[in-house]
Amino acid sequence: MKRLMLVIGLAITACAILVPSLASAADPPKKLDVMLYVDTVNGSRPVGAKPRPVGCTQTNVYVRGEQQVFRVWGSVAGSGDILSTENVAYAYVTVPGTPNLKLNWGSHGSATNKVYFWTAAWILPADYPLGEATAKVVFKTEDGSFGTYEYKFTVVPQLKTAAKKSTTVKSR
C-alpha cells in the first residue's frame, strides 16, 4: 500500500504538471475532478510477436502482435479517495480503430506484495497502422466526477534480424 500511495503521489504530481500544458491559451481553466496516472507495459502473452526477454516492463513502443497493457491509478481530486470499484461508474480506454477497452480493477504482484490498480489489455493486430497513436483513458465516478488522459505510443513493425550480405538494404 505504501508503494501504491507513492505511485499515486507521483501521479498526482505528474498530472498537476501536465494538465496546464495540455490546455491551449484560448481554453478557460478547467476544474480537475479526477487525478490519473497512466502507463503501459508489454504484456507477457503476445499473440503475434515474440515475448520480450522481460515481461511487464514499461514502454511506449510496441511491435505489431505484442500485447499492450494499460495501467491506471487515480484519485478523486476533492476527497483524495482512490479510484476503485467502490466509487467508479465506468472506466475505459479508447484506441484508434479498436472497440473501447474496459478497464478492470484488481490486484497485481506477488502474494506478499499485492498492488491494486486498473488494467486493460489488447493485442496489436498484425496490420495495425504504423506510427504514433493516441489512446484516451476515460473515468467517470459514481458522483459524476469525470477525468480523461491522453497517452501516446508508437507502433513499429516486426523487422528481420539477420544481416544481408548483398549490397542493398536490410536491417540486421
Add this chain to the structure above:
Amino acid sequence: MAMSRINSSWRNGRQVLALGGAMAVGAFALLQASAVAAPAPVTAPTIPGAPALFGPVVDAGKPSDTMGTLKTTPDVAPAGTKVTISGTGLGASAAVSLVWMTANVRYILDAKPDSVDYLGRKVDKIGVALANATTDASGAFKVTFTAPKDFGGLHDIFAVVNGVQVAKGGYLLERTVKISPTKGPVGTPITVTVVGMGSPTYESVGSVLYDNKYAGAVSANTTRGWTTFTIRASGKVGEHFISYEGSSHTVPYLNMEQSPVPWTGAHMLKFKITRDAGAPKPSMEWPVAVQPTMSERTTVLSTNVAPSSTATAKLDSTTGPILSKVNVTAAGLTPNVPAALQWTSVVGNRVNCTGTCWNFVNQQLGSGTVGADGTLKTSVTIPDGLGGWHAVQVVQNGQIKAQVPYYVKRSFVSIPKTVKAGQPFIVEIKGVGWTQIDNTVAVTYDNSYIGYACGFNSNGYVRIQLTATGDPGTHLIDLYPLLYTQQPAYPYSQLGMVPLLGFAHDAPGLAAGYDLPAYRLAITVVK
C-alpha cells in the same frame, strides 16, 4: 606593408572591442557589424540530385475523438513503391484528403562579425498532400500512390475530412544503401548512395565502419534523406566489409534493434580489393556547387561600409586559393584622392579560450590614386593566411567605401610518396579557416578516424605529422571537413568533431558558401 589591428576580445559570447594601431576605420566598421542576427535556422540551398518536397504543404487537420484506422499495403517498403491505402466507415460520399506527415530540416548557424557558429538542426513537422479520394455509399475508399522520395522512417498518414483527422494510417519508408563499384584496386573510390535517412534526431545520422574501423558520419538533413558520398578502398587484397550504421550524433548506435527506431540498423556491404596498383595521386574532392542562402558572411557585412558611400567595387574572381591574383575595379569614389585596398581577417585561436581568443586584423593589399572619373583599377594578391570568407575593402579618407567578399579555398601542399614503416611523415595543406565550420580537418588513415588538425592558430597552414603503419604497400590518408563543436559548445549539435563523409551534399556550411573539400592522399609504405 601597413597593417591595422583592432583588439577584439571574445568574452562570454560578447565582443569587447578596443582600438589599437593606426587606422580607426576597422574598429568603426566592427562596432557597427556587431549588430547581427541571432542564431537561426538557415534556408537550405538547393542541392543537385536531392529530391524536392513531393507535394504542397497542407493543414493536417485536428484529431477526431473517434479516430479510425487506415489500411496501407505494403506499409514497410522503400521510396518508389506502389502503395494502396484504404479506409472504411468514413461516411458516404465524403471528400477525403490524405495527408503524409513529414518534416523540413534546416541547420542552425550563428553568423557573427568574426566567426560562424554551428548550433545543430531545426526540424519542423509538416503535412503534405498525398492524394484525394471520395468515399462510396458505404463510406469506404481506396487509392494508390507511389511512396515518395522523402525522409526515411515512420510517416503517419491521416485521412482528413472537413479539417478533421478521421482515420490514421502509417508507412515505414525503408532505408536503402548501395555501393558502386563492388571491386577494384586499393584506392578505388567507392560511391555509397543512401536513400531514406530520417528527420528525427536518432534517425538523421549514419556512420561508416570499414572493417570495424570508424570512418566518419553522414547526414542528409537538407537533402530530404538522400545522400551519396565516397570512401576509398583500403587494406589488403581480398574482401572488406563496409557497415553503414544507424547513429544518433556521430558514432554508431550498435544496438539500434533495441531502440525505438530499429529500422535504422546496420546495412552490411562488401567490397573486394583486387590488387595494389600503387598509391593514387593526391587529389581534392569538392562539394556540389550550390547557391548559398545566407547573405551574411564572416567579417563581411554590409554595415561595415560607410553609410554615406555610394561607391561600388568588383573583383574578377571572388574565390580562389591563397596567393591568387585578383583584379579589382571600384567606382563612385572621391576623384583624385588616394585609396587603399585592405584585407579583413582574424588572428587567434579557440584553445583554452576563456579571455581574448582572437582579434580582427586588416592587411593592406595595395593602393592607388582614384582617377578623375572616380574609378580605381588595380590588382591584388590574396594573402597566404586563413581560409574561408574574407573581404577586399576599398578605403578612402579613413572610411570603408566599398567591399567585396572573397572566399579563400583550401589547397594542398605536400605529402611524401614513400615512407618506411614506423617512420613519421608530414602532410601539409593551406587555406584552413577559423570558424566552427572550417577551422579543422578530420584525418583518416586507411578509413580509420585518427584525429583532427586545426588551422586557426597557425594562420591557415596545417602541418600534420603522422606515422606510417601497416604492411608494405599503399595506405590511404583522407582529410575531411569537420564541424568544430567546441569553444563555444552548444547542446545537441550533432555531427561534431568527426569526419563529415557526406560533406559534398549535406553540410551546414553550404548555405553560407563554405566550399570545403576532402583531400584524397596516399603513401607507399616500405620496409
